[in-house]
Amino acid sequence: MTATLNNLIANDNGLRVLCDTCSRVADMDVPKLIHAYGGAMTLPEIGRRARCKVCGGRGGSVQVVAVRW
Numbered sequence: 244m245t246a247t248l249n250n251l252i253a254n255d256n257g258l259r260v261l262c263d264t265c266s267r268v269a270d271m272d273v274p275k276l277i278h279a280y281g282g283a284m285t286l287p288e289i290g291r292r293a294r295c296k297v298c299g300g301r302g303g304s305v306q307v308v309a310v311r312w
């Protein structure tokens with residue numbers, strides 16, 4: 244089963260995206276992502292849609308991190 248944004252909330256996890264191009268690390272605002280895409284959005288899909296603020300590159304690797312909101 245692929246993890247979704249709802250799974251992150253349920254487990255008190257955060258989401259980090261690593262840019263494939265410049266390796267920038269960005270911690271995502273999970274509640275904001277759910278507001279924008281819905282809780283059923285999968286994490287790999289978020290990675291594919293992410294756009295890097297530094298290099299403008301599209302696509303990144305997602306990583307689940309232990310963060311309490």
Ligand SMILES: [Zn+2]
Pocket residue numbers: 262263264265266267295296297298299300
């Ligand atoms: Zn980048």
